[in-house]
Amino acid sequence: MNFFDIDIDGKTVPAAVGITILEAAVAAGVDLPHLCACMREGYLPIAACRTCLVELNNHDGLVPACRHSVAPGMVVRSDSALSRRTRRTVVELLASEMSEPAAKRHPDGLFQRLVRRVEADSGRFGNRAVRSEPDRNHSAITVDADACIRCGLCRSACQDVQVNGVISLAGHGDGLHVAFDTGKDIGDSSCVSCGECVQVCPTGALSPAVLFAPEAPVAIEYSAETVCPFCSVGCRVNLHVAEDRVVYADGADGPANHGRLCVKGRFGFGYLRHAERLTVPLIRRDDAPKDASHNFRGAEVLEMFRPATWDEALDRAASGFADLRDRHGGDVLAVLGSAKGTNEDAYILQKLARTGFGTAHIDHCTRLCASVPPLAEAIGFSAVTVPIEQIVNADVALMVGSNPEVNHPVAASIMKNAIRRGTKLILIDPYEQPLARLATVHLQLRPGTDVQLLSAMTKLVIAEGLYDSKFVDDRLEGFDELVQRVEAYTPDVAARICGVSAEAIVEAARLFAKAPAAMCFWGMGASQHVHGADNIRATIAFALVCGQIGRSGTGLHPLRGQNNVQGSCDAGLLPHYFPGYRTLDDAVQRSLFETLWKTQIPIGSGLSVVEIMDAAKAGKMKGLYVVGGNPAMANPDLAATREAVARLDHLVVQDIFPTETAAFADVILPAAALAERSGTVTNTDRIIQFVEPVLSPPGMAREDWAIACAIAARLGLSWARDSHEAIFDEMASVVPVLNGLSWQKLKTERGVRYPLNPNDPLRMDHPIGSNQIPQDSLFSTGFPRGPRARLAALEGKCPSELPDAAFPFTLITGRVREHWHTGSMTRRSDVLDALSPEALLHVCPSDFDRLALSSDYLVTVETRRGAVTVRPVSDQRIQQGVIWMAMSFFEAAANELTINKLDAYTRVPEYKYCSAKIVVNKVN
């Protein structure tokens, strides 16, 4: 008897074994009073507030509905005299925990509504004396301890759900209190500002700081949902709007986030109404030459332009491209899109490039992180084989070169939930990142030695017979070559090269291979090397010889970067693929598109992001249309990049802000931000989500696809009057994984995971299990490329610039939790910028002391390409000889330093390795 009915207050309510009375009630729409229970995923019953007590037919006394499990034949009474009287007194007691002024400060929280609902006399037991004023020292969160009723929800939010472990309920008896770390102020604590606690606090004791700010609006006018514009987790957010701006945000119940958010998704909406938003089309003034000597930003950029009408700007933009195309051919034109746009933007942009510009040089920022191509090479599929949430079914998770706590925080919370429930984590990363605390094995290897480490692990599982020989026989090719390749790497050899113990290598390899189900993740720490593809190939090979794919809790998951990386690639915003990863060199595919688009398409593959810049620098590339990208900040070796963009004859930049790249534009076109528009975006888990505008775009700004269509129209293209819907439906017809989807379907369902149809043209002919959602862990038999996956040979490159006497440090770049990519949005979100206002150079304590550094004085970091001035900090999580910087700060742009060397296969730059020196100059 797994399912049965119970009776709650006279209503018949369906229930299932194992759920609580409150869960049954809420699911059936019965509004049982409760307070310290949160129904969202990850919350466990706290059962401390005692407001949900109910009477049962077969039980003496009251039980908490939030904890007590249902049973067949149960009759629940929440409205009996005893339970009502008890509840009212409990609420009255709770109300006495707030000081009088605090109660007045928060008249409308969940708790205050409960007070009214149960008709409690909130003054009956008096009020707590005033003890403290609200703590307003944290930029995102205000703590009003006098309003706290010690329900414990914030503790649960921080410990059980987001697993950040900052908040505790410390002390005992009446001294019980919410504490941060070891009793610090929140502003000095390790709080990562995810705001989960704020979202669940029922009293307002924890609330968004903006609600306390002098400019806080009187009331929220409306709330509406969109998808977070930052990382690829794809969290749904609910934006609360007043006076045409987002006041604060809550996590909405999206398929990827279940109500959770991270600091960016929750506090990063200030940029939408930032004063520097582009609101009118701009044309470069004749008296403003392009100056490549340094980066310009914001207002400085605007000074070089004059406003124009849309017509003038579009004419100017389009004719510039048409001229160059007609004079030199399409090959001198290039388009750089962005993974921040929608699927429709990406599709229309590549179509414009291929049909209107007549060029194959079309790429976007995914190139800078691309971690998928080696996966496509191995199995013929360009998306994750298994979504993140399957990690709960994994016994072991292997994570190579990824720091999800910072870069995919909500995904990290789901991983940490799984680790709490028993999944063992193996971490391969030079940095002692936050997840390391929870890892079973952390292989803290020397930067750039991933291949050797993974080779040793592979050799070990083969030598010990722990690999899956049946899987190898039936479903892999290249095994013999692999055996040869890893032959030299005993644990001891790898230990010497990688700087980790041989025992740890052996332990990790055995753990993964013996696991009934193991998942494998990798990120930019693996891909952003000249040997990035090799790192990933070695990872894939290790996972595949262990047969860890195609079952629940197994599979390969490259953690994607931006919010629509997956969709932009699917849509064909790539130089070497048509939409849907159809091969450019295949005549059949070519004619398919030529028929569909009724025009000829240039032959051969185009240049990638960095190569386009190299061509521009060499004068071969003459016209560039940049939509949402920011190469003058994102590309390696910025000095060279600036020279390149400055040389262009015609540069059109379309963005929401005057970016560093816009400083070199001829025409700037103002675009709408994601929260201001409709469209679809695809997250790392292959979920396509539908968004609708929450705000209207500022001034004259327009949606990207509409601007691209207007340019297309001026180039005389016939499809220029498309709608979202038409674009999506055309795309869904040519992108195999999208087959079966339509705009209308997405509009109704809001979020859909693809592929819908496993028997699509990609031959994903895996059987559909009876109770398993078919697309959850793909490829239980066969692969899109055929019956066998290919273990590709390695190219065997080493880091291109090793430390030497002149440049003794290894510089690694990355990101901080509060900022996204080049910082164009997050640095303009006041809360995020206040939380993380400046670039820091992380140095290990021994180097820090040896060089007599101090955080009070700035230092100069220098490489063979450039120099920046930053504040050094001592960081014990970093290895000796390594220094680390985030890329998001224009004042000290890490990419002034990075090296322009690409992985030959993925064409990803080596952001994570170059040599540098620190010059101490005592200024602050």
Added chain:
Amino acid sequence: MRSKHKRPRSYGAGGPIAGTQEIAAIETALLSHGTARDGLLEILLDIRDRQGSVSQAGLQYIAERLRLTSAEVYEVATAFPAVNYGATVPYGNYTNNCCDLVCALLRGPADIDREMRPGVCGGRCDVPDSEPAPRSFETFRAAGGYTVVNRLQRMPTEKNQILQNIAGRNAVGRAGVGFPVHRKWQSLIATGGEPVVVVNADEGELATFKDRFILQSDPHGVLEAALVAASVTGAKQLFFYLRDDYADLHAIVRRAIDDTVAAGLTAGLDVHLRRSGGAYICGEETALIASLEGRPARPRERPPYPTERGLQGRPTLVHNVETLYRLRGAWGAVHEDAVPVSALLDPDMLLYSVSGRVRKPGPKLIRALPSLDALVRAAGGMREEEELGGVVIGGSAGTIVPASRCGVPLAELLASGLSLGTGSAVVFGKTDDIRWIAEKMAGFLARESCGQCAPCRIGTAKMARALAGGPLDRRLLDDLASVMSEASICGLGRSAGKFLARVTPILTEHER
């Protein structure tokens, strides 16, 4: 709003770093207790013993070594008074550690404020003339002790016989509730898995010192029963959870355990001696289990009962010291004149902790006590120039029996609902104010509430405040009593409610 930073944000890793001396103290503690979370309380107590208390930076350091967050460590450190976190004076021993009811009776309230750390009863209010010397391992063995353990090792089939005997004797728990022992054992056996046995020697109840008396006299009697319990239930782990304030008992119990281990009596069993955290709630079995796991001593909702899901999710048997000691009758142990406490092997014998304004306070072994007057007489009668005012029976949430009822046959009092609880009796005089006594009892409960659940945390505080002075609002007190007894998670809050319900009529009567 925080403006642009003055200093780089370090995600809480900043702040002072633990000094070398403290690090040495921590590392020494880690050497003996390991780096698993369950040793956290012991680690913190070790550091307290060494240097008074642990610093904020020390907590951070411990967190890193135990791979916990600093918040987890802080939560534990602040939940246990014995850790002494943030205190400026060293943690006191029992001479200045006081429940403030009995001591106040004897020494006057002013002394308490001045000299004493109000806290859990120090278990010393008996001020005994002479302390019994513990019976040694050799003497205990010579008297036939531990033969049952050897028998069980050789003949596992005897387990059933022992279970039957326990059931036959109707042995019940002596911690206050009186649950049948054999039903607990059977539930544990039925659950299966890897059971754990815990000797609850926390004895935090106000004015109660019976367990201390037993352990001080005959520690091996308790240990023998615990080994039998482990053997019968198949436990592989035995915890001896001893009150931290009973410092002198630690050596005795430590020695007793070492002797049994050396004699090979504990084969297949891990025996751990652990200290409690200096709060009354530490003795509540689910809170006790939490503290053994290195978590704050906060009770857990039942069901599940500890016998189904206890320590680390394993079935766990928690027994009071006296319960175990008395069980020895089930395998044939009998009263020995040389060991007075062994009189408890007679099921009708009761052990009272008598304190207050009597001449000879202390543990009293009495069979078939006729009345409370007789108990006062057994304790040497009232002190000079004092007249009996009444007796508080059953500790902090107990019953105040006025002198007028002390002559009533005890059987009659019990029949009308009096519960002896743990058998503690605080004798007060005519001049002592009942309201003041009730306030002290309420104050004890409020201070000892773990604070986790709203009705008890706030209810006990409001109760203490209401009893402290001013007119008694009958309706408010009734609601408070009801909400505490109906809605609290554990026995502390629930019994506080029952106490208030009992005492309110007496006080209103008294006020008239």
